[in-house]
Amino acid sequence: MAMNPTVEHAAEIERPAPRSGVRSAIVDFCRRRTLGALGAAVIVLMLTVATFAEFLAPYDPVANNFGAMLSAPSRGHWLGTDSFGRDVLSRLIYGSRTALMVGFGASVLGATLGAILGVGGAYFAGKIDLVLQRIMDIFLSFPLIILALALVAILGNTIPNLIIAIMIPMIPRCALVIRSSALSIREMPYVDAARAAGFSHARIIMRHMLPNVMAPYLIMLTAFLGQAILLEASLSFLGLGVQEPLAAWGLMLRGAAVEFAETAPWLAIFPGLAISLAVFAFNLFGDSLRDALDPRLRTQ
Amino acid sequence: MWKYLLKRSLLMIPTLLGVAVVIFFLIRIIPGDVVELRMSGDTGSVSEEILKSERARFGLDKPVWQQFVTWIAGVARLDFGTSMWTGAPIWDEIKLRFALSMQVAVMATLIAVSLAIPLGVIAALKQDSWIDYAVRIFSIAGLATPSFWLGIVFILSLLIIFKWLPPMVYTPFWVDPWQNIQQLIWPALAVGYRYSAVATRMTRSAMLEVLREDYIRTARAKGLWQKLVLWRHALKNAMLPVMTVVGIEFAFLLGGLVVTEQVFNLNGLGLLFVQAVAHRDYTLIQALVMLVAGFTILVNFAMDVMYGWLDPRIRYR
Numbered sequence: 226m227a228m229n230p231t232v233e234h235a236a237e238i239e240r241p242a243p244r245s246g247v248r249s250a251i252v253d254f255c256r257r258r259t260l261g262a263l264g265a266a267v268i269v270l271m272l273t274v275a276t277f278a279e280f281l282a283p284y285d286p287v288a289n290n291f292g293a294m295l296s297a298p299s300r301g302h303w304l305g306t307d308s309f310g311r312d313v314l315s316r317l318i319y320g321s322r323t324a325l326m327v328g329f330g331a332s333v334l335g336a337t338l339g340a341i342l343g344v345g346g347a348y349f350a351g352k353i354d355l356v357l358q359r360i361m362d363i364f365l366s367f368p369l370i371i372l373a374l375a376l377v378a379i380l381g382n383t384i385p386n387l388i389i390a391i392m393i394p395m396i397p398r399c400a401l402v403i404r405s406s407a408l409s410i411r412e413m414p415y416v417d418a419a420r421a422a423g424f425s426h427a428r429i430i431m432r433h434m435l436p437n438v439m440a441p442y443l444i445m446l447t448a449f450l451g452q453a454i455l456l457e458a459s460l461s462f463l464g465l466g467v468q469e470p471l472a473a474w475g476l477m478l479r480g481a482a483v484e485f486a487e488t489a490p491w492l493a494i495f496p497g498l499a500i501s502l503a504v505f506a507f508n509l510f511g512d513s514l515r516d517a518l519d520p521r522l523r524t525q
Numbered sequence: 526m527w528k529y530l531l532k533r534s535l536l537m538i539p540t541l542l543g544v545a546v547v548i549f550f551l552i553r554i555i556p557g558d559v560v561e562l563r564m565s566g567d568t569g570s571v572s573e574e575i576l577k578s579e580r581a582r583f584g585l586d587k588p589v590w591q592q593f594v595t596w597i598a599g600v601a602r603l604d605f606g607t608s609m610w611t612g613a614p615i616w617d618e619i620k621l622r623f624a625l626s627m628q629v630a631v632m633a634t635l636i637a638v639s640l641a642i643p644l645g646v647i648a649a650l651k652q653d654s655w656i657d658y659a660v661r662i663f664s665i666a667g668l669a670t671p672s673f674w675l676g677i678v679f680i681l682s683l684l685i686i687f688k689w690l691p692p693m694v695y696t697p698f699w700v701d702p703w704q705n706i707q708q709l710i711w712p713a714l715a716v717g718y719r720y721s722a723v724a725t726r727m728t729r730s731a732m733l734e735v736l737r738e739d740y741i742r743t744a745r746a747k748g749l750w751q752k753l754v755l756w757r758h759a760l761k762n763a764m765l766p767v768m769t770v771v772g773i774e775f776a777f778l779l780g781g782l783v784v785t786e787q788v789f790n791l792n793g794l795g796l797l798f799v800q801a802v803a804h805r806d807y808t809l810i811q812a813l814v815m816l817v818a819g820f821t822i823l824v825n826f827a828m829d830v831m832y833g834w835l836d837p838r839i840r841y842r
Contacts, residue, residue, distance in 0.1 A: 260662075363543035366818035368777045370784070371798065375548070375810075378555045378802050451669060458671055459784045463799060478674060487684050494681075497674035504669035512665065 254517060261513020267506035275321040284312035286319040287470040295489045305491040307477070308484075313491060317499050319472035324503060326384060327457040331391035332449035338392070339399025340442050344434045346400065347407035348426070354404075361397035369394045373456055377465050387466055391456050399445045403438050410437050440518040447511030451504040458500045474500045526833070533829060537822050544818040545600065545811075549593050552802075552810050558585065559609040559805045583609055596811065605812035610804040615812045618797065625695055626786075626793035628705075629713050630778045636717035637724050638771060644721075645728025645767075646760065652733060660725065667722025672781060676715040676788035683711075693790060712789045716781050720774050727770040731763035738762075765835060769828050776821040 255262035274281055283303075290310030298305040304313040342361075346354040364372070376390035410416065411434070419429045435442075460466035461475030469476065477496035485492060560579040580586045584595065599606055605615035648660035683689050691711050696704040735741065736759055744754045782795035794813065801809040 260658075359539060359543065362540050363547055366540060366544050366821045367547075367814070368779060368781075368817060368821075370781070371779075371814065371817065374783070374799070374802060375551055375555075375814075379551065381556075455669075455671055459673065462671075462673055462784060463787060475671075478677065487681075490681055490685065493674075493677045497671065497677065500674065501666070501670045505666055508665045508668055512661075 254513070258513035258517060260509050261517075264506040264509030264511075264513070267502065268510060271321050271325060271503060271506070274318055275325045278318050278322055282312075282315035282318045284315040286311065286315040286472045295485060295492075297489070298491055304495050305489065307489075307492055313477070313495055316472040316477060317474070317495060320474045320477065320496070320499065321503070323384065323467055323471065323473040324454050324457060324500070327387050327391065328450050328454040328503075328507075330385075330388035331395065331453040331457075332446055334388065335392040335395030335453075336399045336442060336446040336449055339396040339445070340403045340435060340438060341430070342396065343400035343403030344407040344430055344438060347404045347411050348430055348434060350411075357400070361400055364394065364397045365401070367394065369452070370456060370459060373460060374463070374465060377460055382460075382466055382468055384467065387457060387460065390460075391453050395449050395453070399442075399449070402441050402445055406438050406441050407434060410434055413437075444511065444515045444518060447507060447514055451507040451511070454500065454504050454507070529833075530830065533826060537826055540822055541815070541819060542597075544822075545597055545815060546593075548811055548814045548818075549596065550589070552805070552807055553589065555802075555805060557805055559583070559807060560585065562805055596808075600815060605815075606808045608806055608809045610801070610806040610809065615809060618809060619794065619812065619816070622793045622797055624697065625709075625791060626779065626782055626795065628698060629709055629716065629782060629791070629793065630775060632709060632713035633717035633720055633778060634771065634775055636713060637720035637774075640717075640721040641724030641728050642760075642767070645725045646732055646755070648725070648729045649732030649736060650755075657729075660729070664722040664725040667718045667725075670718065671784075672715045672719050673784040673788045675718060676712060676785050679711045679715060680788070691789070695792065708789075709791075712782075712785050712791060715788075716778065716785050719781070720778070723774055724767060724771055727767050728763065731766045732759060735759050735763045765832065768831070772824045772828050773821070776817070776824040779817045779820075 254265075288311065290306065293302070293306050293310045295308055296302060296306045296310075302312050302314065304317065306312055307316070342357060346357040372394040373390045376393055377387060380386035380390055416429065416433055419433050424433075457466055457473070458475030458478075461473045462479050464479060467473035467476055474496040478493060558580075560576055560583070577586070584592055587595075596606070607614050608618050611618065644660050644663070648657045651657050680690065683691065692704055692708045695708065698705045741754060741758055744758050745751075749758075779794055779798075782793060783798055784795070785791075786793045786795040787799065798810070798813050800806075801813065
């Protein structure tokens with residue numbers, strides 16, 4: 226169910242400059258930023274795999290097969306099987322679904338809420354801004370994973386709860402960046418004009434200010450995507466994220482992968498490669514997007 | 526300057542207090558408490574009465590705000606109380622593991638800095654060459670590789686290639702330095718790679734910015750030795766943002782160690798935290814979070830002050 230909006234969103238990211246023609250913008254992006262295009266290609270591939278997991282996976286990802294426990298990669302099982310005889314490739318394919326759902330869910334929500342808070346703080350200024358800033362400071366003092374860990378313990382470990390737990394620590398990080406660019410937008414004549422025309426605060430924020438912080442917003446969003454996937458994998462690895470028998474990359478590295486490291490190294494290698502490749506692709510794409518949209522933010 | 530220092534250090538107090546409030550109330554929303562978990566471990570089910578008396582022993586029967594006041598009064602005197610799970614004083618629990626986590630963190634920082642600065646400088650100097658691309662790919666890969674997986678890969682390769690495993694029992698550095706390094710170098714490398722990636726990217730972009738400044742052109746134009754321009758003029762000015770990133774990452778390293786310590790079976794602060802959450806050991810979670818958050822806030826403060834000290838253009842009000 227959550228797949229549709231994510232696909233739409235990926236399409237949105239790929240068009241940073243809709244005014245100059247979508248197709249020419251994409252072609253231009255591919256030519257000038259080869260690495261970014263490479264990242265985008267991997268992302269598209271992952272989205273396809275996640276969407277059509279039912280058709281692509283050779284086996285049922287949760288079906289135990291005690292006749293074929295810990296079998297090495299072979300023609301029947303390309304990437305081998307785990308200690309329950311489950312096909313590693315099928316679990317990887319279904320795991321991409323978990324990773325992308327949590328990744329997109331947490332980063333889109335976190336960046337959007339952060340953007341609204343950042344713009345809101347900059348717009349209202351004064352006391353509201355000060356209070357918001359202090360609250361953000363408090364949440365910024367927690368390491369990402371420690372806050373997410375505590376939140377997951379409170380909420381329980383279903384996928385929607387994981388999304389919330391990962392999203393919350395991201396909000397202040399996004400709000401901080403967006404606020405600084407919104408501060409200059411607030412001084413623009415068109416914001417004054419909107420205020421003079423008697424528009425409501427909500428309308429000015431949503432319709433006039435938010436669209437103008439699109440560049441930092443998209444940059445933060447792509448940066449969060451990789452982080453969210455990593456965080457989900459870490460939580461699942463600690464046993465606090467997605468639960469068995471659901472397929473998730475971090476979970477696949479837990480327990481058996483370390484226990485049977487010597488006899489069945491494929492258990493430890495492939496899920497880690499999948500995580501790294503996914504995050505790598507998002508980072509490559511995000512980096513190029515940042516260079517294309519706003520060279521000043523390179524240092525972020 | 527002194528006025529600024531005072532004002533800035535006073536501002537740390539509300540933030541710390543905020544952290545205390547957030548963590549104190551947050552963990553009390555987690556379903557189940559330490560008494561239930563501890564008691565049900567032995568016999569399966571316990572009577573309400575025992576639970577009640579145990580809760581009273583920890584003061585968990587009092588109103589929450591009263592518990593908070595008692596706790597915060599202790600924190601103000603740096604007294605975190607005793608662990609609800611083991612009964613040992615919190616400071617003893619932390620002291621046991623602090624040296625190990627700190628050593629891994631320091632080693633990771635050394636690895637990160639000694640990788641990041643040369644790599645970042647070279648990448649910036651040879652911008653858009655193949656070296657730059659290689660460094661960028663290396664650092665983006667560092668951001669993408671989960672440190673716990675890197676740890677597993679290290680163990681795996683040592684085992685398969687060298688038929689050797691790092692020692693499993695922790696030996697303090699002053700007892701047997703060689704044994705100690707053999708064990709801790711691997712987690713330090715696993716965490717250090719990601720850390721170095723962050724620092725490399727920052728070094729590169731800071732250098733790129735500085736190299737475009739007028740004073741670099743002037744220094745070159747007057748025929749200064751290229752190396753001197755680099756070290757004395759460029760690197761010195763590019764170091765400020767790099768130091769900030771290194772400082773902040775160091776403060777957050779405890780968070781990074783949460784997962785890595787699990788892989789290497791290291792009895793450090795990260796493992797302690799995961800256990801504390803599993804046991805609902807309120808006092809221990811609170812103490813650890815306050816420690817990490819306090820450290821982060823202190824690092825930020827130190828960075829702010831250092832900016833003013835190193836960069837005279839920044840004036841404090």
